[in-house]
Amino acid sequence: MTQPNISRKDMLQRVKTMKDESKPKVLIYRSRMLNISETFIADQIRQLVKWKGLLTGVERVKDGLELCDIEIRLLPQSINPFLGKILRHINPMFEHHSKRAVDILQRENARLMHVHFGVEAVNVWPLAKVLNLPLLVTLHGYDINTYREWWEAGRGGRLMKSYPMQLLELAQEKSVHFLAVSNAIKQRAIEYGIPEKKISISYIGVDTQKFKPGPIPISERRQILYVGRLIEKKGYQYLLNAFSGIQDKFPETELVIVGSGPLEAAAKQLARERGIRVRFLGALSSAKVREQLDITRIFCLPSVTAENGDAEGLPIVILEAQASGIPVVTSARGGAEEGMIHEKTGFKHKMGDIGEMQCYLTKLLQDNDLADSFGKEARLFTEVKMDIKDHTKTLEILYSRYSTD
Numbered sequence: 001m002t003q004p005n006i007s008r009k010d011m012l013q014r015v016k017t018m019k020d021e022s023k024p025k026v027l028i029y030r031s032r033m034l035n036i037s038e039t040f041i042a043d044q045i046r047q048l049v050k051w052k053g054l055l056t057g058v059e060r061v062k063d064g065l066e067l068c069d070i071e072i073r074l075l076p077q078s079i080n081p082f083l084g085k086i087l088r089h090i091n092p093m094f095e096h097h098s099k100r101a102v103d104i105l106q107r108e109n110a111r112l113m114h115v116h117f118g119v120e121a122v123n124v125w126p127l128a129k130v131l132n133l134p135l136l137v138t139l140h141g142y143d144i145n146t147y148r149e150w151w152e153a154g155r156g157g158r159l160m161k162s163y164p165m166q167l168l169e170l171a172q173e174k175s176v177h178f179l180a181v182s183n184a185i186k187q188r189a190i191e192y193g194i195p196e197k198k199i200s201i202s203y204i205g206v207d208t209q210k211f212k213p214g215p216i217p218i219s220e221r222r223q224i225l226y227v228g229r230l231i232e233k234k235g236y237q238y239l240l241n242a243f244s245g246i247q248d249k250f251p252e253t254e255l256v257i258v259g260s261g262p263l264e265a266a267a268k269q270l271a272r273e274r275g276i277r278v279r280f281l282g283a284l285s286s287a288k289v290r291e292q293l294d295i296t297r298i299f300c301l302p303s304v305t306a307e308n309g310d311a312e313g314l315p316i317v318i319l320e321a322q323a324s325g326i327p328v329v330t331s332a333r334g335g336a337e338e339g340m341i342h343e344k345t346g347f348k349h350k351m352g353d354i355g356e357m358q359c360y361l362t363k364l365l366q367d368n369d370l371a372d373s374f375g376k377e378a379r380l381f382t383e384v385k386m387d388i389k390d391h392t393k394t395l396e397i398l399y400s401r402y403s404t405d
Contacts, residue, residue: 023052025108026399027133029115029124033057033072034065037229039286040204040316041116045070047207047392051399054108058101073108075101102130112136112403118143118178122166125176134175134402138202140313141181142233144189145333147309155308168193177402179395182314182334202395203338205388206319208379210286213325214294218375219368221297222252224361225326227289227317228301230261233310235302235331235352237270242302242357244274250365253277258284258292289317293324297371298364303332304351314339319386322346322378327371329360339386345378 028045030038033055042065045053056073076098105127113128114136115121121137128135148164150156156163170176171194178194179202180186186199224243228234236257243255255278257267264280271278284292293299299321305311314334321328322339328346330336336348347360364371 021052023050024112024399024403025052025054025110026403027056027073027105027108027110027113028053029056029113029120030117031057031120031123032059032061032064033074034067035061036064036283036285038116039065042067042070043207043388044204044392044395047388048396049393050396053114054110056105056113073104075104077101101127105131111405112399114138114399116140118167119160119163121176122163122170125170125173128175132404134177134404135170135173136177136179136398136402137170138179138181139185139189141185141334142310144185144192145305145309145311145313148192150308164192171195171198175402177398179398180313182338184334184337185313200398202398203314203386203391204316205386205391206316206323206382207388208323208383208386211290211293211320211323211382213375213379216295218297218325218327218371221295222250222254223292223296224253224255224298224300225258225292225296225321226256226300227258227284227292227321228303228315229259230257230263230267231306232263233303233306233312234259235304236263236267238302238304238352238354238357239300240267240270240274240276240278242354242361243278244276245354246358246362246365247277249362253297253365254279256281256292256296258282258289289320290324293321293326296321296324296326298361299326299328299330299346300357300361301328301330301332301335302349302352302357303330303335305333319382323382323386325375325379327364327374327378329357329364331357341377341381345374345381 034041054071054073058075058077113133115124116138118137118139151163152161154161178199180189180199181204183201186201189199190196226239230236257280260283301315301318303312312332312334315332318328318330318335318339322345328340331349331351340346342348349356
């Protein structure tokens, strides 16, 4: 009996599948898969070479990221779906995993679980224990910067009042290790009470092949771009007020705000009241953000520490802008110290300092040579120091170090 013809494409796919199946598996856990702003999780999975990553959670996000090229394990819950919705309304982080979820994941024979955000880790730890899997926890920002008192007062929901205590208890487990996305996050975790020996710095990095300089010279661009959720810690209002004070000096320059959030209406009202020349584009896909970067002269992220202590870890969007050959102006904690080079790839300014921000924006708008030089250095910085391929190799070393045999 003759064998059917197999195309070269199908043959290569079969070989790839066989290679993937021979790799050790890691369960990448995020209960809701995945918000449009969480491209860093998907990109990190895509960059794995020696390990096979299975994105694992209990719910697909409506209008979330496109994940057709990533293997997903959607887990059932043991509680009534209606009751689950009520409990998640009280506390968005609530999850309760069923015996079926355990059975599904046991069949994968994974060697490690990697969970993003500390708030998720305290909820998924019982599942990891049942599966007898070591747990790596990536701390990003709000999960470690937010004041303990805020959680303990019930401001994050009744069921999260004990989150700080649970996180510190988790840190005592032998099979749990933490990854900090920046040195700033590591130092904050130590202050929080997590032993230093339990924390490794693990930058995520940026895909420098996906984000690269566009065809339009910086000297011909007139756009200042902000990308981020419209929430307190992002400091969008400081940028609006800063641009308001210089927009008459640069009549061809426009401010563009990409992102949505609970303070979107307040941001638009401020713009109307001050007569600010700004366009609000709402939340955009990664591809649409790249289109905006191609016509941007300056990227600005004026982040601050929120009233509850929430602050940035190392915003990936700062790296995406620099990989695209764009100078940055930022006050983002972690990002301003580790994610750029002051007076070489951009300018860092004090949090909430509108005058300093205006000064730096003016310099980059007035001086084409300076903007061009900063943009070239920004691209070089990301290629050498912040490429996601290099940092994912380091992550895989950590996977091997902390996984089961």
